[in-house]
């Protein structure tokens with residue numbers, strides 16, 4: 043039996059951000075992670091300014107993030123001949139005090155891992171160790187049940203357990219045994235990366251198509267000075283009839299591009315060749331767009347959920363990874379206020395579970411891509427001047443409605459004090475188990 047103050051189940055972005063935060067505020071922790079070896083898995087994700095602010099407060103420098111991605115400059119929807127439907131600046135250019143970063147998920151994940159190991163030592167992350175459940179202890183605290191890669195089983199006790207074990211969370215399954223199965227609305231995403239010439243600002247997110255069939259792409263590296271090519275992250279997406287549920291094995295698997303490129307055979311214009319972009323990748327990840335119905339609480343006594351374990355959501359708002367980082371920081375702030383105690387978990391849960399659960403449900407809609415549907419309905423997606431299709435006023439009103447609902451509040455974020463004040467530590471209350 044091993045003992046540590048906080049046990050973290052899962053060493054993804056949420057679990058590692060939690061461990062880095064606890065290390066910063068002086069709370070000993072240990073992370074149990076299923077995989078035997080940390081590898082840079084996945085493709086592109088966006089880190090919104092609210093998450094970049096937290097990374098800076100954790101001691102990451104812009105140069106660190108520049109090694110795994112680049113600051114995003116623009117978010118744009120375009121018609122099928124490349125003409126503008128709507129565009130807006132992102133990050134610093136939009137008026138935030140912090141940039142938005144488009145990063146390679148795997149490289150960013152390794153950056154978090156390397157920083158944690160540098161600060162807390164390699165032993166802080168126990169690889170090849172899956173948390174299968176937990177037992178609340180009569181005298182306080184919690185025991186995590188662990189299955190190791192070699193089949194051995196062990197237990198670890200602590201004051202608190204943080205379930206950061208992703209959408210298939212074992213901790214959540216025990217906390218909410220009656221939760222419905224994973225929710226799939228019928229959309230399938232194929233994601234990959236291809237070296238190519240970035241268009242528009244050189245750091246633009248570009249979306250085209252409709253809500254039911256679309257392509258999104260954006261660069262996740264600075265252009266190579268020799269070739270001018272950046273690593274382009276692309277997501278090709280179709281929505282199909284989901285009456286029979288997801289029939290493939292697994293929710294996240296590598297597939298050859300020949301499995302799906304035919305959906306986009308005709309998507310070739312003089313400004314963009316979608317089949318060529320897809321074929322330029324070594325392979326792709328097939329990923330049905332899934333989430334989970336919200337639960338009324340993320341806490342069970344000394345156990346709490348963060349990240350996808352708490353609120354797996356559709357990537358419509360590009361905020362799943364960012365919210366996992368913000369969760370970690372809010373949990374740390376609650377511990378600064380209440381100690382590494384159940385009261386801290388209750389404060390965290392009261393603050394975030396309600397509003398973020400609403401966000402999960404809101405992300406099930408078409409989100410900002412609803413504007414593409416309007417254009418498609420009016421003209422089939424091809425036009426010379428968008429003003430002839432949908433007036434500037436209508437476009438602005440649509441996006442304003444979406445942004446108000448999604449809570450993209452620049453002034454509020456800029457004016458907010460740090461989530462965890464510099465130098466804050468958990469004072470005296472760190473319990474010894």
Ligand SMILES: Cc1cc2nc3c(=O)[nH]c(=O)nc-3n(C[C@H](O)[C@H](O)[C@H](O)COP(=O)(O)OP(=O)(O)OC[C@H]3O[C@@H](n4cnc5c(N)ncnc54)[C@H](O)[C@@H]3O)c2cc1C
Pocket residue numbers: 051052053054055056057074075076077083084085086087147171172173174206207208209210211212213233348349350351357362363364366
């Ligand atoms: C391999 C991988 C690739 C991804 N690629 C992309 C991508 O390309 N684009 C994108 O937008 N999102 C991707 N995601 C999802 C994205 O990273 C998350 O939505 C977001 O970052 C929230 O992170 P999280 O830490 O809460 O969950 P996750 O990133 O899912 O991390 C959970 C971690 O917990 C581990 N784990 C799971 N169960 C247990 C258990 N019972 N005990 C111990 N450890 C456990 C997993 O191995 C994983 O490391 C990927 C996730 C993974 C795991």
